[in-house]
Amino acid sequence: MPSHTPSRGGKPHTIRIIGGDWKRTPLPVLDLDGLRPTPDRVRETLFNWLGQDLAGQRCLDLFAGSGALGFEAASRGAARVLMVERSGRAAAQIRANQTKLGARNIEIAEADALRLASSLAPGSFDVIFLDPPFGDQALLMRALELAVPLASADGAIYVECGDPLDVATIDALAGWSVVREGKAGAVRYHLLRRENEE
Template sequence: MRAAGNDRQAAGSVAMRDARRWKPHILSGAPPAVVSAERPGWTPIAPVVTLPLQPVRLDVGRFHYAIETCMPRSAPSRAHGASSKGGKPHAIRIIGGDWKRTPLPVLDLDGLRPTPDRVRETLFNWLGQRLDGQRCLDLFAGSGALGFEAASRGAARVLMVERNARAAGQLRANQERLAARTIEIAEADGLRLAASLAPGSFDVVFLDPPFGDDLLDKALALAVPLVSAEGFLYVEAGAALELAGNETLAGWDIIRHGKAGAVHFHLLQRENKE
């Protein structure tokens, strides 16, 4: 019996010795290592890599970031005022009126920046939602977002002016799609056409010229005489309009002003003399 006990003790010593030899990191806390066989009569096919048995903590935030940075990204959305040169169509949506929720294709062209839904909704809230019987001029029509919205809300006449042939062609296609009889589309230079129009012939004039072309002052000078006595002038610009020292807008009030991103939008009306 004593011999058997000695055998068990010897076997235990061998096992502990082998554990220290083969898995020193488990007992000592050292990192895993590549080890080779030393026991006689046993030849490994390949080096043995021992793995730590300590629990592994996963940094979820870094893991998520690593996945996110490896995933392909879609192209960033363009801010209001930017455009690509692809010429591919996308769409705007009419917000209210007879054609509410109707999508209209728009070409993606340089400088073409449709007035955002939120801005249009605010503007037509200012104007009282309906424009029944009103005469409207969209002098730099572009996508037609403002002109089509006005026609949808009952305007008696909407003249859209656009000098870009492709953009004007898309306006005509959308007009035909809606069977919009109150809309007229002129493929022309906005400033030249405005100079030929009769004074006081519009109740609402929309001015949204390209920001980088320095057209706003010229457009204002030509548009102001076209507005009827109690009419409205709507202006989008890259900076807030200043009435002080502005001779063109003498006698006008900015009755509403908003800002969306880099765009300032204003609604003006002549001062009430009463």
């Protein structure tokens, strides 16, 4: 019989937006198996790397889950944030949070991440967030293959996973390098950019 950790007092967990227009706003997060919101400290570090202001940028949150990364980007002025989430329950919670914030710069697609990514236009995103379920290396590799062509010329790809990312061993990342990386508990996180071809 699967064991589920009940939410405290039956209430949903919450995440808190770190910066931007909705700074300190709490958002409920469902207690679902495999749903692992990016920790506050990691989000704070990531958006220090990206720059606090994402005005005009187009962002893709491919395995949205709680929507923590996408909401953070939208709060910081991103022009468009496309969140993709396969779980109907998780997607419904993201929609409820979008309504709560009145976030017009967010689009939510309840869909398979890989299938949807393969249909998107090349070069159409400035920041791509990849935080697939930990432990599925094949899924992460396929997501990277699909994400690389979607990134704009000076775009960035953020990868969160359980192990360090060795770019040299991943064919899809030829010409890319890890420009920043960190570790928080079991979470390894990496910011990738194209190498300058000068």
